Amino acid sequence: MLSRTMHDIRYDEVHDELFVTNPFANAVLVFRGGANGEEEPIRVIQGPRTQITGNSDRLDIDTVHNEIFLPLYNRIVVLPRDGNGDISPLRVITGPDTQMSSAGSVAVDSVHNIIAVGTSGTSSPPDERYGDLSYPLPPKGSILIFDRTANGNVKPKGVIGGPKTGIVRILQLQVYPAKGWIVATQPGRADVEEPPGVYVGVWSIHDNGDVPPRWKLAGPNTALKKPRGVVLNPKNKEMIIADMRLNAILVYSFPELF
Amino acid sequence: MLRKFALRLKVSLVVVIFLALGTLGWFSAVGPGKVDSLTLAPKTALRSLNGGPRLVSVEPLPVSDGPMCQWMPASAGRSLRASLLQEQQSGRGSEAAARTASIDVDRAPARVIRDDYPTYSSVGLDLTTNEVYLQDENLFGLMVFDRMTNTPPTASFSEPKRRIRGHNTRLEFNCSLYVDPTTGEVYSVNNDMLDHMVVFPRGADGDVTPIRQLHTPHRTFGIVADEETQELYLTVQHPPKIVVYRKKAEGQEKPLRTLEGPRTQLEDAHGIAIDKKNNWMFVSNHGATDRNGGKFYPPSITVYPLNAGGDTPPLRVIEGPKTQLNWPALMILDQQRGELYVANDMDNSILVFRSTASGDVAPIRTIKGPKTDLMNPTGVFLDSKNDELWVSNMGNHSATIFPRTANGDVAPKRTIRSAPVGKTAQMIGNPGGVGYDTKREEILVPN
Numbered sequence: 017m018l019s020r021t022m023h024d025i026r027y028d029e030v031h032d033e034l035f036v037t038n039p040f041a042n043a044v045l046v047f048r049g050g051a052n053g054e055e056e057p058i059r060v061i062q063g064p065r066t067q068i069t070g071n072s073d074r075l076d077i078d079t080v081h082n083e084i085f086l087p088l089y090n091r092i093v094v095l096p097r098d099g100n101g102d103i104s105p106l107r108v109i110t111g112p113d114t115q116m117s118s119a120g121s122v123a124v125d126s127v128h129n130i131i132a133v134g135t136s137g138t139s140s141p142p143d144e145r146y147g148d149l150s151y152p153l154p155p156k157g158s159i160l161i162f163d164r165t166a167n168g169n170v171k172p173k174g175v176i177g178g179p180k181t182g183i184v185r186i187l188q189l190q191v192y193p194a195k196g197w198i199v200a201t202q203p204g205r206a207d208v209e210e211p212p213g214v215y216v217g218v219w220s221i222h223d224n225g226d227v228p229p230r231w232k233l234a235g236p237n238t239a240l241k242k243p244r245g246v247v248l249n250p251k252n253k254e255m256i257i258a259d260m261r262l263n264a265i266l267v268y269s270f271p272e273l274f
Numbered sequence: 275m276l277r278k279f280a281l282r283l284k285v286s287l288v289v290v291i292f293l294a295l296g297t298l299g300w301f302s303a304v305g306p307g308k309v310d311s312l313t314l315a316p317k318t319a320l321r322s323l324n325g326g327p328r329l330v331s332v333e334p335l336p337v338s339d340g341p342m343c344q345w346m347p348a349s350a351g352r353s354l355r356a357s358l359l360q361e362q363q364s365g366r367g368s369e370a371a372a373r374t375a376s377i378d379v380d381r382a383p384a385r386v387i388r389d390d391y392p393t394y395s396s397v398g399l400d401l402t403t404n405e406v407y408l409q410d411e412n413l414f415g416l417m418v419f420d421r422m423t424n425t426p427p428t429a430s431f432s433e434p435k436r437r438i439r440g441h442n443t444r445l446e447f448n449c450s451l452y453v454d455p456t457t458g459e460v461y462s463v464n465n466d467m468l469d470h471m472v473v474f475p476r477g478a479d480g481d482v483t484p485i486r487q488l489h490t491p492h493r494t495f496g497i498v499a500d501e502e503t504q505e506l507y508l509t510v511q512h513p514p515k516i517v518v519y520r521k522k523a524e525g526q527e528k529p530l531r532t533l534e535g536p537r538t539q540l541e542d543a544h545g546i547a548i549d550k551k552n553n554w555m556f557v558s559n560h561g562a563t564d565r566n567g568g569k570f571y572p573p574s575i576t577v578y579p580l581n582a583g584g585d586t587p588p589l590r591v592i593e594g595p596k597t598q599l600n601w602p603a604l605m606i607l608d609q610q611r612g613e614l615y616v617a618n619d620m621d622n623s624i625l626v627f628r629s630t631a632s633g634d635v636a637p638i639r640t641i642k643g644p645k646t647d648l649m650n651p652t653g654v655f656l657d658s659k660n661d662e663l664w665v666s667n668m669g670n671h672s673a674t675i676f677p678r679t680a681n682g683d684v685a686p687k688r689t690i691r692s693a694p695v696g697k698t699a700q701m702i703g704n705p706g707g708v709g710y711d712t713k714r715e716e717i718l719v720p721n
Binding site for chain 2: 017019020021022023024025026027029032034036038039040041042043049050054062063064065066068069070073074102180187188206207209210217227228229230231232233234235236237238239244245246247248249251254256257258259260261262263264265266267268269270272
């Protein structure tokens with residue numbers, strides 16, 4: 017049931033389970049930890065009641081409150097972690113006040129009870145090298161911060177975005193609740209092979225407005241060209257990054273984060 | 275009487291001398307400078323007990339230059355923790371507002387997980403020059419070999435004649451290719467993010483700019499050309515569709531027609547083949563659909579009229595357990611014999627169906643087994659001139675060549691290998707996310 021397109025995976029260390037989406041089938045697949053080969057998922061959340069529509073590309077799980085969060089462009093759908101089949105969401109954050117128009121990633125901090133939502137856009141002009149092949153320009157990207165229990169048409173508690181942030185778009189997000197960090201990949205424009213200004217940034221959950229990240233993993237020594245995925249390994253104080261253009265996984269020592 | 279008086283005088287003298295010596299000793303040990311600091315002690319020592327408490331010492335506190343903790347009455351409306359949190363928030367907000375630059379962390383990675391060898395998503399031949407093109411989806415490029423290349427078992431790999439690779443080529447995650455049998459032009463399709471097809475001339479080498487580029491829908495996968503009508507047929511994974519362009523189309527040119535809609539039963543479409551004799555088009559599907567809220571169907575091959583457009587249902591569907599289909603990828607049709615070759619990715623096999631097959635039917639031939647060296651085959655090409663079947667393997671950095679009629683667990687006639695023997699590919703393909711299993715200490719890479 018997996019597809020050749022998966023842009024997120026979350027490990028539930030409490031229940032030893034893996035969570036991925038199949039964006040073409042509007043499904044959340046749950047596998048046992050350590051699953052291998054053609055092993056079937058132990059649960060599949062799918063169906064019209066779930067409100068999972070339109071490229072369910074990424075997700076995060078809250079193992080404290082037993083919830084799954086799915087960003088779906090103009091809404092966040094919250095489902096029970098142990099759900100199965102065609103189930104209704106517990107909550108749906110959506111509406112004009114949410115400022116979500118291209119929400120594509122999410123991370124939940126169950127200690128501080130917030131969620132961080134990554135949105136995509138570009139604030140740079142079309143790349144002249146490619147002329148008519150460049151995309152039209154969507155709105156600017158940002159990180160929106162909501163209460164974890166937000167529901168309906170609610171305003172974000174915080175909006176991190178603007179020229180000082182350097183955000184064109186935000187893809188995979190993580191949080192580190194022990195210190196209240198948001199860790200986000202900023203891969204630049206999608207239609208450019210090696211966009212300028214890419215980085216992996218760290219903000220505080222209390223940050224708001226046009227503020228640059230506290231730490232910015234970027235520069236020639238990093239070798240990063242288009243980072244799209246990030247996960248933390250607190251035990252070894254490492255940040256692990258998936259880079260699209262390198263088609264590789266890079267592991268960085270990052271003790272200052274922990 | 276006189277003796278008693280003398281004895282008393284002696285004792286008195288001893289006491290006086292003792293007292294005098296003691297006083298002298300005290301002065302010499304303490305000194306006049308230290309008298310003040312001990313002013314109170316001797317006085318205290320000399321005080322007599324009065325039966326009650328009394329102040330015996332005062333020591334002033336150091337002057338404080340920091341804020342004092344505010345006293346919080348027990349009747350306070352907010353919890354202390356909430357107050358502290360708010361202080362932190364306003365403090366961090368202030369700190370954030372003042373922050374105008376980041377701490378740049380420009381450090382090298384401690385470890386890099388990357389496959390240094392090419393992995394081949396598709397294959398095509400130029401039978402005029404006897405060259406084979408292998409699409410490298412790992413390092414991004416096209417590797418060109420002589421058709422008769424056969425990597426010796428003792429060699430690490432075979433060197434290509436040419437490599438089309440580099441930033442100007444716009445080759446990235448390209449999944450399929452087509453070689454024009456007349457002109458030798460090479461058409462290569464990007465599957466993710468760059469969303470275009472590029473065309474190179476025969477003999478292209480190095481970091482060259484394509485001679486044509488066509489903007490294609492996101493997630494375009496397979497390609498085939500109708501040389502008679504000069505049309506290109508492309509599959510789009512999702513939302514699934516078939517788009518047909520003018521063969522020389524470029525830029526933002528629109529398709530001539532599009533096959534899409536719920537009745538088509540297209541479900542994560544991948545490979546495509548055409549039959550000019552019967553005017554059919556064959557599409558391989560992985561089975562995932564968002565129809566009716568989302569569903570998983572079995573993998574299938576759907577067959578349509580060649581000129582189908584709009585929401586047209588298939589004429590036939592090849593589907594079911596007997597078919598052995600498992601992530602069917604690229605396909606090619608032997609029009610003369612009416613045989614359809616399917617690269618069957620997750621089954622490590624090549625399936626051959628009759629072009630008239632329908633329903634749950636077994637293939638007429640299956641190339642599968644350890645001798646075949648097939649590992650995640652995704653591309654096929656039929657060389658009718660030399661009666662050979664070419665397969666590109668994503669799983670082991672190789673292309674394997676079989677007799678056209680190969681069946682069962684057979685060894686390839688030749689192998690073009692681009693990595694040492696036994697080296698399996700990591701198959702990291704466009705990683706958009708990453709996870710970490712803390713229990714097993716494993717990095718999880720979804721592709």
